[in-house]
Amino acid sequence: MYLSIVMPVYNGEVFIVEALESFFTQYHDQIELIVIDDGSTDDTYKLVSENFKEQITKGALVLCHQSNAGVSSARNKAIGMARGKYVTFLDADDILLDNYTNSIINVIESYDMDVIEFGFKTFIDSENINSCDDQFVHDNFGLIEFKSIKNVVYEKSIWYPCIRVFRKTLFNNYSFPVGVRFCEDMMVLTKIYENVEYVYHIDCALYGYRINESGATRNIRPDYHSNLLTFYHSLPKVDATHIDYMKINLSYLLYKCYNGTKLPLIMRIEFLKLFLKYAFDRNLNSRKKLILGFPNSHRFLKRILSK
Incomplete structure (x- = not known):
């Protein structure tokens, strides 16, 4: 077979x-x-x-x-x-x-x-x-x-x-x-x-x-947040571009599944560092960069655009 x-x-x-x-x-x-x-x-x-x-x-x-x-x-x-x-x-x-x-x-x-x-x-x-x-x-x-x-x-x-x-x-x-x-x-x-x-x-x-x-x-729920967070912490602790991209995509998903709970400070600092590192990376779309560097601004713009 x-x-x-x-x-x-x-x-x-x-x-x-x-x-x-x-x-x-x-x-x-x-x-x-x-x-x-x-x-x-x-x-x-x-x-x-x-x-x-x-x-x-x-x-x-x-x-x-x-x-x-x-x-x-x-x-x-x-x-x-x-x-x-x-x-x-x-x-x-x-x-x-x-x-x-x-x-x-x-x-x-x-x-x-x-x-x-x-x-x-x-x-x-x-x-x-x-x-x-x-x-x-x-x-x-x-x-x-x-x-x-x-x-x-x-x-x-x-x-x-x-x-x-x-x-x-x-x-x-x-x-x-x-x-x-x-x-x-x-x-x-x-x-x-x-x-x-x-x-x-x-x-x-x-x-x-x-x-x-x-x-x-198509129906993301806030309770997905904890599983994504657990997966984030399981990622290899290595300095590699593909792992950085994985973290950037996870940041997008974590904020998309926002349940009112702040991410740990160490993660927010890491996301900010990734934003500074990849701000001019043409492979990443603008929405992911916006969420990575300014998550609160993204939620504000989302509310405005949905009205």
């Missing part, structure tokens, strides 16, 4: 059939799809079991149910079950684009890679997805020594696991943090990427990411 696609789902009845069909219309017998129903209270499990009986019988689709424990728990369970040499992820409200399976299988057969990356499209209505622009984490394609693009990847901070294929053994020492409901992808993938030597970046958008107004990335 070349590849295991992991799908965690909770109450995904609206889109899950479309998501699964986007795989089975381009099915490859060296790929399995593992769906973990995380205690759904709607008809998710029923829809999958009734619409994909044949695929379940053949073993192409593995369907499991667990009591609600969160997306990280569901992903970790599926990774433990996976038979593939590589693993990747598919969210229940997203879709796989044309040529997804062939493109990835071709790279797996041709290269012994740690990570395979590819582009994506963001969409609201899948019928109009072909008119959406291709998006990429970075602009280098083909076989790449990861250290040559490390700073760019960390600066962009696009940590969607669904636009990457991972050698399964990379998860031997790491798992998605259970109980964390926001930025759990970033928390595990940044650790995994510290051990990556080579990546292969496919010059094509293969994944469709649906803009979901009810998703976690």
Whole structure:
């Protein structure tokens, strides 16, 4: 088995059939799809079991149910079950684009890679997805020594696991943090990427990411703040540009999840030092710099602009 696609789902009845069909219309017998129903209270499990009986019988689709424990728990369970040499992820409200399976299988057969990356499209209505622009984490394609693009990847901070294929053994020492409901992808993938030597970046958008107004990335809550703070303190204590970029992006998220509690003084001083160090860095956008150097001003401007 070349590849295991992991799908965690909770109450995904609206889109899950479309998501699964986007795989089975381009099915490859060296790929399995593992769906973990995380205690759904709607008809998710029923829809999958009734619409994909044949695929379940053949073993192409593995369907499991667990009591609600969160997306990280569901992903970790599926990774433990996976038979593939590589693993990747598919969210229940997203879709796989044309040529997804062939493109990835071709790279797996041709290269012994740690990570395979590819582009994506963001969409609201899948019928109009072909008119959406291709998006990429970075602009280098083909076989790449990861250290040559490390700073760019960390600066962009696009940590969607669904636009990457991972050698399964990379998860031997790491798992998605259970109980964390926001930025759990970033928390595990940044650790995994510290051990990556080579990546292969496919010059094509293969994944469709649906803009979901009810998703976690669109509904940030103040209680996400403590988990981000804990992750910040876990970062390596080294002087490296990619770690600086990680801290700068975390400062943006911490202030975005502001819950009325002041950050520790030592962190505020560190953010100010980073602002002074990277104030003229053209790679960083102005909003991140503003939050880094003047967090209170950013909140004031946000209130003014929202009126």
